[in-house]
Amino acid sequence: MSYQDDLPETSGYSPTAVAISAVGGIVLALVSVWWAAGTAVFYEGLFRVSPTVEGGGIGTDWVVGNTVPWLDFLIAFIHAADVLMGLFILLLVFIHWGAFRRLAAQMRKADEARGEGVATDGGETE
């Protein structure tokens, strides 16, 4: 009946075994890296000097050099736009996620017999 009928039968692996092995592999990788690098996984942050603006470090002249108020405003504005648009886009994601779940509920499931629930004229069946 199904397209798989004439394929050879093999003894596979249970999904649980596959999932446990996958988790095991990831844990092993994490422990290995942890052992090799300790807590300093983010190696690029290690040897940084932190000359602060307050301390008159390298960054100071950049701050002092900032004399264009409208550029400052532009950046404050775009920060606000990022957050506002981000929240709106999140709303759209949730709306579509919800809508997709409702639409999926209207579709036939894989184990339903073909033809069931299909109106011949494409009309609603429920």
Add this chain to the structure above:
Amino acid sequence: MTNLDHGKFTRVTTTFHSLLALDVFLLFFTGYSITFNDELWWLLTLMGGNEGVTTLHRIAGFGLIALIGFWMILMITTDTGRSNFTEIMPGGDDVKAFIQDVQFVLGSADERHPNAKQFAGGDHDDIPLLSYVGKGVVFIFAIELFLLTISGLLIWSKTGLMQYFATKTAAMAFVTFHGLLGVIMLMGVMFHVFEHGFHPAFYPVEPKAFIPRELIPETHTDGGIEALELAPSWRTVSNVMGVLTVIGIVGVMLGSVFDEGYPVPRELAVGGGPESLLLTIAINAGIFVLFVGLVLSMYGNLLRVRWERRLEEERRQPTATDGGQPDDD
């Protein structure tokens, strides 16, 4: 019945969409491995460090200007192009479609508004070329790409920019502006990938963005969504991708607040430590969503090639009994 649905776009449009996607993905991967270098250090290293990444970013930027120029000229000089301007104008129906989508999710509307429907099914006539989201995407992406191109050109040569703005801080401000501006598009593209990759009727990709309308028979779809079979993996995969999309959007949104780099952070070692592990995971989740988008774009083109071959074979065998195409030649 397949999930092919009605065709919408011309071959030029679908090809342009694929090229623009490739180019924009490359711009995202290079640009945001600079902006979020604390979180995406591996991506920065993978693409050749600072120099490699900025070179690739400039090459992709050049490609983007060429693509935008091509599209603007095509839209203005051709009848088909000019007719698109009326199709993309948002109207009252689009606002209604948004409100009805909210009602649909909450259960107080039975179906989505025609201006929100991605799957047309049997009734093609009342489905507009672009949904309300599609129109929003066109407008926001057009504004974003225009401003990103202008600010990108301004910071192409920092010393050149400093001729106009006396200080290097001002020049850096434009770099920051450029990066922060793209965040909106970055979040938008994550949503775009989710919207068009994980609609249950089209999962895992919406073919009409890749297969030109001229290749999709109008008679192909003759039923509603309830006639389609839901892919068994849809529920799990769409949930995982939904979660990753939300985490990715929240990640880059928060990252844009913390990792701005202007005027100059109080301490040079911004983030990058175990204390920002959550932000690192979130931003990487976002990059993963974009990577899935890139793969799905490739897959969409693979579907197009396979569909073209199938049509060609059907044309060679005019005795097709399953509703094969009448020969147009």
